[in-house]
Amino acid sequence: MVAFPLPLVAREAGYRVIGFDSIGSTNAEAITAARAGEADKLWFAALQQTTGRGRRGRAWESPYGNLAASLLIQPNVPSAALASLGFVAGVALNDALSRLLPDVSMRSGVDGADGRIGRSAARIALKWPNDLLADGAKLAGILLEAIPRQYGHTAVVIGIGVNVVAAPQGLPYPAVALSSFNPAIDAAMVFETLAESWVRWYDVWDNGQGTARIIERWRDNAAGIGSEVVVQRSQGVLRGIFESIDDAGHLIVRDDEGQRIAITAGDVHFGTTATLR
Numbered sequence: 001m002v003a004f005p006l007p008l009v010a011r012e013a014g015y016r017v018i019g020f021d022s023i024g025s026t027n028a029e030a031i032t033a034a035r036a037g038e039a040d041k042l043w044f045a046a047l048q049q050t051t052g053r054g055r056r057g058r059a060w061e062s063p064y065g066n067l068a069a070s071l072l073i074q075p076n077v078p079s080a081a082l083a084s085l086g087f088v089a090g091v092a093l094n095d096a097l098s099r100l101l102p103d104v105s106m107r108s109g110v111d112g113a114d115g116r117i118g119r120s121a122a123r124i125a126l127k128w129p130n131d132l133l134a135d136g137a138k139l140a141g142i143l144l145e146a147i148p149r150q151y152g153h154t155a156v157v158i159g160i161g162v163n164v165v166a167a168p169q170g171l172p173y174p175a176v177a178l179s180s181f182n183p184a185i186d187a188a189m190v191f192e193t194l195a196e197s198w199v200r201w202y203d204v205w206d207n208g209q210g211t212a213r214i215i216e217r218w219r220d221n222a223a224g225i226g227s228e229v230v231v232q233r234s235q236g237v238l239r240g241i242f243e244s245i246d247d248a249g250h251l252i253v254r255d256d257e258g259q260r261i262a263i264t265a266g267d268v269h270f271g272t273t274a275t276l277r
């Protein structure tokens with residue numbers, strides 16, 4: 001067991017955390033806990049995962065020192081409202097990482113803790129549907145899983161993986177770790193900041209009543225609005241201009257014929273020459 005710091009505001013709001021040095025998957029652990037009857041507001045955090053999972057059945061690499069965190073919640077809302085929790089997580093993560101990186105981005109040319117020169121700026125942005133980018137490279141990802149419970153209730157596990165010390169190589173898109181911006185930031189600091197901003201934005205979400213505010217905030221921090229995109233969907237590949245995110249959180253793309261298409265699920269690649277897999 002490892003102690004991950006839970007900020008006062010989270011403890012006061014009834015959150016708890018169970019920390020691990022290494023685990024298979026924090027999402028799997030949270031799902032097991034949900035099935036065993038654990039109720040609400042419980043974080044599982046780890047410094048390493050051996051069988052981490054990503055979206056669309058992919059593996060998620062979590063080498064030692066990265067952050068894997070999963071939150072188990074059971075909001076008492078109709079299941080249709082649960083999908084917007086991915087946007088709550090995105091906004092909270094965007095907020096947390098923007099708070100962790102700004103002084104780094106201000107200190108152009110200053111030595112990092114390991115003697116390397118810190119990069120001059122990191123633009124944190126959200127990439128639809130569930131990624132977080134730093135200077136255009138993937139820094140973190142979110143995986144939402146729903147667990148049907150008794151009496152029509154649904155438990156939700158929100159899994160968040162942050163590349164703190166290492167980013168995977170050989171992906172069809174660029175990935176980056178926090179350490180290349182500021183090597184002094186560790187997984188515990190990321191968790192603490194994230195747990196704090198989660199409390200704030202979950203409050204704003206307000207059992208789905210505040211979804212419009214969440215989507216607005218997400219849109220304000222979205223990467224690539226107005227740029228060319230290639231979207232890989234189950235029904236094929238769509239090319240067009242990324243226009244916006246609508247109020248339901250769909251990706252709005254204008255295709256070559258000028259048609260506006262609302263996309264509910266898919267992988268987005270910026271630019272027209274993106275490598276798809």
Ligand SMILES: O=C(O)CCCC[C@@H]1SC[C@@H]2NC(=O)N[C@@H]21
Binds near residue numbers: 025053056058130143
């Ligand atoms: O971008 C993605 O594909 C989503 C990645 C989500 C990874 C996190 S790490 C914590 C939690 N546990 C898992 O096994 N997956 C999520």
